[in-house]
Amino acid sequence: MLEFVDTSENMAAIGGLENLKNWLAQRRGAWDDAARNFGLDPARGVIILGVQGCGKSLCARAVAGEWKLPLVKFDTAAVFDKYIGETEKRIQQVFRVAEGLAPCVLWIDELEKVFAGSGPDSASVDAGVSSRILASFLSWMQDRKAPVFVAATCNNVTALPPELIRKGRFDELFFVDLPNQAERQQIFSIQLAKRKRNPAEFDLNQLASAAQGFSGAEIDAAVQSALYAVFANQQSLTTDALMAALAHTVPLSTTRAEEIQSLRIWAKQRAVPASGALAIAERASNLA
Template identity: 55%
Template sequence: MDRFNDLEVLIDSQYPIICIETHEESRAEDILTRISSRLRLPFFHWVATEGLTRSGEPQPVYNTRTAMEVLNFIGTSSLEAVYLMKDLHRYLDDPLLVRKLRDLCQCFRQKRKSLFLTAPLFDIPPELVNEVVFFELSLPSSAELKELVLRVVQGLSSRRKITLKIDAATGRKLVESLKGLTLHEAERVLTRAIVHDGRLSVDDLPLILSAKKQKISQSGLIEFIPRQESFDGVGGLKNLKQWLGTRKGAFSEEAKNFGIDPPRGVLLLGIQGCGKSLMAKAVAQEWELPLLRLDTGSLYSKYIGETESNVREVIRLAESLAPVVLWIDEIEKAFSSPSGSDADGGVSARLLGTFLSWMQEKKAPVFVVATANNIHLLPPELLRKGRFDEIFFMDLPGSEERAEIFRLHLQRRKRDPAAFELAALADAAEGFSGAEIEQGIVSALYSAFSTRRELRTECILHELRSTRPLSLVMKEQIDQMRKWANGRTVSAA
């Protein structure tokens, strides 16, 4: 596996301290045990409750219960070996321990010794920053998950009767559905699925998906959004609908065999209330894919390093549910620094770099729909060709589009559009956004209901005439936005 090779390179290159950020410390230990065996190096692991234990030995090494005792042992031992210390990050506020680690780094350069640290999150002291390299333990591969399925089935079969209804295709679907979960999480959901009804079949796939949804909701970073509108429920935007329609099914195996690269995503710029969020929901419904919404405000944390960790976690969670649509609402709020790149210590710049690298290199079928209202806050790097497949500008609806929007909203509120003068309404709503048209109908409904009258064209016209649309209130800003978009973007209409 690639991660085996990468870790072997780090050991052979004599990196003194290698930090593995992961919740899967048992899996990290298993991988390091295998690598040490391949490299013919002894493997030791330490945990504060037991001490330092050599792999294969029943008892821990004498006098190695504390972190300092372990580091003393490593420093004085003539044995070339691989060491793993779990939860050492809890002790890195001790200046003596930090000094000892720095001394060991010099020692490690003389001998083939490597010290691995595992923790869910690291806050490395400044004195050690130049001595440490981080290694990201990727989620379990298909091979690991397949091996896990066999192990769980065999383990449960020894204790109870199990019915297996799995052919080759179902087995592949099962393994694919488990992707994105840790080995421990996958084992738990598999065990639950089998114990529930005494069998393992394609019917268990919804249970696995439910476990993923629960995990994602617990993260507090992204949320599942119910699919609602299809393209038919969105007025206008013909160019955008056609562009998205031609890419339906682009994540399928058939498309891959046809030579099609999976689409990366689309950036929707434009005036507030013109359907950007609605189209994000509609594309998920049209493509029959789950829809995830990123809460950009949840990315930022006051703790050093946690913000960058959050964006990596979002990427990991999105890929765990692939194929999926990832909706990033008001993306300019996530990647713009209010007063330059140094105003927040460079955090925004690092977030942007991580996101752009992922967009450029991602292989997982995650289609990003990013929306933005304030184009002047968007970093130039985000707008370069190759980041998104296309950038669309969503302007205020034209006359025909406004009539269509009136028709759709009247139908949703159990009214017959034929009973209304749609052309007159469209003319009266010139300069209105789709959201403002909807609000005009809602206000007219309240007025009609309060006077116990039926909703008529005149009621809606009255509400429209008493409304100052955004196109008047923010005329200068909208004119600037249109000028900027001309020649830089594709019209969505």
């Protein structure tokens, strides 16, 4: 039900998202004795909401790497059992194990799927199991004393129970949008360096402009596609090869434009932008 995950990444592996990075940096070490003596409580957790492929899961993993804490992933499928009462016992076991590992980061991917059946009709759907799991989780998030930081990601925030996202359970709700021009340049630089290429040898500004509307995952995939192409032709990776790969990609911002815009509208008044002020201003001008 809990899986140990490698924590080799840190926040330097993520392009942009300055607000989220600063928020996390301020809370680093909040579980130490010095912080406790200062009057601080350990950070409880964060929900990272946003467009698919924009680095939400990478952020959750990078928190543990940045803070040098063990990372455990909650396997939501493994917690459910066909026998009455067993699921509730398993969720309590998850809480006990996580607290035994504290201080640690507990990663819950796609939080909305864990509590998908916890609405008012859940009793007729699953005999009320989802509602009882939600009640147990809310109680644990509110009352736990052990320094377990919960890093949860979410694609569909409308599926989350409203009581889950109020203050007191999670410390903050961040919205991760599609990367802007400067963030796309950072992502290209990171991806190229990761593949043993010198970013200075590429026109990052041209690539970032051509990748407008691309998510970080789509940029990663385009770089990989260009590498396959030049390797097959026994050529070197160039800006032109990357531009060709981008030209053959239809980004999610085109195929699911209405869904992304709806998510932005919801998050505008309800979530903190993960990107800095300059990135937000640029997106606003592009949408105008």
